Amino acid sequence: GNSVTQMEGPVTLSEEAFLTINCTYTATGYPSLFWYVQYPGEGLQLLLKATKADDKGSNKGFEATYRKETTSFHLEKGSVQVSDSAVYFCAPTFGNEKLTFGTGTRLTIIP
Amino acid sequence: DVKVTQSSRYLVKRTGEKVFLECVQDMDHENMFWYRQDPGLGLRLIYFSYDVKMKEKGDIPEGYSVSREKKERFSLILESASTNQTSMYLCASSRGTTSYSNQPQHFGDGTRLSIL
Numbered sequence: 739g740n741s742v743t744q745m746e747g748p749v750t751l752s753e754e755a756f757l758t759i760n761c762t763y764t765a766t767g768y769p770s771l772f773w774y775v776q777y778p779g780e781g782l783q784l785l786l787k788a789t790k791a792d793d794k795g796s797n798k799g800f801e802a803t804y805r806k807e808t809t810s811f812h813l814e815k816g817s818v819q820v821s822d823s824a825v826y827f828c829a830p831t832f833g834n835e836k837l838t839f840g841t842g843t844r845l846t847i848i849p
Numbered sequence: 850d851v852k853v854t855q856s857s858r859y860l861v862k863r864t865g866e867k868v869f870l871e872c873v874q875d876m877d878h879e880n881m882f883w884y885r886q887d888p889g890l891g892l893r894l895i896y897f898s899y900d901v902k903m904k905e906k907g908d909i910p911e912g913y914s915v916s917r918e919k920k921e922r923f924s925l926i927l928e929s930a931s932t933n934q935t936s937m938y939l940c941a942s943s944r945g946t947t948s949y950s951n952q953p954q955h956f957g958d959g960t961r962l963s964i965l
Contacts, residue, residue: 772953781853781939781956782892827891837882837954841891 740765740832744840747825751818752848759813759843761802761828769830771795771804771811776825776842785813785826820847852876855940855957863965868927870960872940879945881923882954883907883915886937898923899945930964937961 745760763769770789774782786795791806800815813826828840856871874881880899884892884907894907896915904915912934916924923942927934938961941954 774956779958781958782941782954783956784953787953837894839884839892841889 740769740830740838742828742830742838742840744828745843746841747843748846749843750846750848753820754817755847757813757815757818757822757845759826759828759845760810761812761840762808762810763828763830764809765830765832767832768806769832771802772829772831772837773800773802773811773813774827774829774839776827778824782827818845818847820849823847853940853942853955853957855938855960857960858958859961859963861963861965862927862930864930864932866927866930868930868962868964870925870927870938870940870962872923872925872942872957873921874923874942874955875921876942876944876955877920878942878955879920880943880952880954881917882941882943883913883923883925884939884941885909886939886959892939895925932964935962935964 742763772787773785775785776782786797788795788804793804802811802813825842825844827842831837853874862868882897883895886892893909898904898917914926937959939959940957943952943954
């Protein structure tokens with residue numbers, strides 16, 4: 739069946755470090771792929787998306803590339819800031835089925 | 850910007866009470882969703898609706914019901930609250946198409962519900 743596996747946290751990095759949060763999925767078709775971010779005390783916000791193979795989504799310095807061959811959509815940022823501290827969710831959608839969220843990765847950036 | 854408003858940020862109720870959580874969106878979205886969020890479990894879908902008076906069960910519908918009498922409003926009902934329903938509840942909406950994939954969901958700020 740369809741599923742998503744997301745890198746477990748928590749992840750703690752120093753400011754200006756490079757960030758990778760891994761996300762892989764299994765699917766019978768070709769899902770659309772989303773990353774959401776949840777800042778403390780708030781709901782989820784769409785961070786970026788990609789809808790077909792080799793698409794790159796980007797926003798606020800974050801990037802993720804739709805890799806069909808490895809069924810992955812890893813989130814990256816070259817230089818993180820304290821304000822990036824949040825919980826990040828990978829969320830594929832599988833055609834007509836429900837949107838599926840990963841378990842979330844809590845990121846803490848230390849000054 | 851899309852605005853999804855949940856009626857309460859914090860709510861405390863007692864075991865056995867009937868609890869109503871309200872959600873309103875202002876972008877004329879067809880689809881609306883209710884999730885609960887628990888540590889280590891991520892978001893789990895309770896119910897969703899793709900049209901007025903339509904509803905479908907999500908992954909964990911037991912103990913819950915929903916109501917969608919108007920397009921902009923989607924209510925979650927805990928018929929008889931229990932302590933294991935203590936959680937963060939998130940409402941979301943999205944534009945409808947023939948398939949609701951490819952459309953991002955827009956979330957409210959959540960209701961933290963405690964059942965004593």
